[in-house]
Amino acid sequence: MKSGFVMLAGRSNVGKSTLLNSLIGTKVAIVTPKPQTTRHPIRGILHDRRGQIVFVDTPGIFLGKKDRISRRLNAFVSETLEGVDAIVYVADPTRSIGPEEEHIQNLLRAAKIPVIMIINKSDLALEKKVHLDAFRAVDVGQKKTMELSALGRKDLNRLVDALFALIPEGDPHYPDLQLTDIGHNQWLEELIREKIFLNLEQEIPYSIKVVLDDVQVRPNGSRMIAATVFTTEDRYKRMIIGKGAGMIKRISMAARKELEAVTESKVFLTLNVKVDTKWPERFV
Ligand SMILES: Nc1nc2c(ncn2[C@@H]2O[C@H](COP(=O)(O)OP(=O)(O)OP(=O)(O)O)[C@@H](O)[C@H]2O)c(=O)[nH]1
Numbered sequence: 001m002k003s004g005f006v007m008l009a010g011r012s013n014v015g016k017s018t019l020l021n022s023l024i025g026t027k028v029a030i031v032t033p034k035p036q037t038t039r040h041p042i043r044g045i046l047h048d049r050r051g052q053i054v055f056v057d058t059p060g061i062f063l064g065k066k067d068r069i070s071r072r073l074n075a076f077v078s079e080t081l082e083g084v085d086a087i088v089y090v091a092d093p094t095r096s097i098g099p100e101e102e103h104i105q106n107l108l109r110a111a112k113i114p115v116i117m118i119i120n121k122s123d124l125a126l127e128k129k130v131h132l133d134a135f136r137a138v139d140v141g142q143k144k145t146m147e148l149s150a151l152g153r154k155d156l157n158r159l160v161d162a163l164f165a166l167i168p169e170g171d172p173h174y175p176d177l178q179l180t181d182i183g184h185n186q187w188l189e190e191l192i193r194e195k196i197f198l199n200l201e202q203e204i205p206y207s208i209k210v211v212l213d214d215v216q217v218r219p220n221g222s223r224m225i226a227a228t229v230f231t232t233e234d235r236y237k238r239m240i241i242g243k244g245a246g247m248i249k250r251i252s253m254a255a256r257k258e259l260e261a262v263t264e265s266k267v268f269l270t271l272n273v274k275v276d277t278k279w280p281e282r283f284v
C-alpha cells in the first residue's frame with residue numbers, strides 16, 4: 001500500500017484549503033476570500049484502494065505584514081516541509097507573479113522534494129486569468145503542471161493519480177475512517193472564525209481568536225454551544241458586536257445555520273466578545 005504526506009503550498013488566497021476540502025470530499029478547512037485564512041497546518045486524509053495520502057494544508061505565504069502572527073504563519077510553511085513526500089504548489093493565474101510568488105518558488109527549488117504545480121481556478125473566464133501564460137512558464141523543477149478547478153472539483157483525479165505515483169509504499173498513518181486530524185471542537189472554533197472573516201471588513205478578522213467554552217448535546221439531539229471571540233482592541237470589540245448587536249447576531253446565525261446542516265439537529269449558539277490585547281503574543 002502507498003502511504004505518504006503531501007503538502008499544499010502557495011500564496012494566500014490561491015485556493016489551498018478549497019483544494020484540500022475537494023480532495024477529501026468534506027469541509028475540513030475553512031475558506032474565505034481574505035488572505036491569511038488558514039492559521040495552522042491542517043491535515044486531511046484521502047483513502048483509496050491504492051493507499052492513503054495525508055494532505056497538509058498550510059497558511060499561505062504572505063509577505064505584506066511584519067507582525068508576529070504573519071511571521072509565525074510563514075514559519076509554519078518551512079516547518080511543515082519536514083517529512084513531506086511531495087508538494088502540491090498551488091498558483092492563482094488571476095494575480096501577477098510578484099515577490100511573494102518568487103519567494104515560494106525559491107523555497108520549492110531549495111526543498112528537494114518532488115513538486116506538482118497546480119494552476120488553480122480554471123473555471124474562471126480567460127480574461128480573468130490574465131497571468132496564465134506567465135504561470136505556464138514557471139519552472140521550479142516540477143514533475144507536472146496541471147490546470148484545474150479546486151472549487152469546481154474538476155480534474156482532481158489526475159492530481160491524485162500523479163501523487164500516488166510519487167509517494168512511497170508504507171503503513172497507513174491514520175485509521176480507515178479518519179478524514180482529518182483536527183478535533184470537533186477545534187473545527188467548531190474554525191467555523192465561527194470563518195463567519196467572522198466573511199462578515200467583517202479589513203483588519204478586524206486578523207485580530208480575532210475564537211475559543212470554545214462549552215458544548216452540550218441534549219437527549220433530543222440538539223446542541224448548546226458557547227464560545228468566546230477574543231479581539232485585541234476595544235474598538236474592534238464594538239465593531240464585532242455591531243449596532244444593536246446586529247453584527248454578532250449575523251455571525252452567530254451564519255455559523256448556526258451551517259452547524260445545523262452538518263449535524264442535522266437544532267443548534268443554540270452563544271457568542272461572547274472579549275478583549276485580550278496579548279493573545280497574538282501567545283500565538284504558536
Ligand atoms: N473561481 C474559483 N475560486 C476559487 C477556486 N479555489 C478557491 N477559490 C476561491 O479563492 C478564495 C481563497 O480560497 P482559500 O481556499 O481560502 O485559499 P487559501 O489558499 O487556503 O488561502 P489562505 O488560507 O489564506 O492561505 C476563496 O474565495 C475561494 O472560494 C477555484 O478553483 N475557482
Ligand SMILES: [Mg+2]
Nearest residue numbers: 016017037038
Ligand atoms: Mg487556507
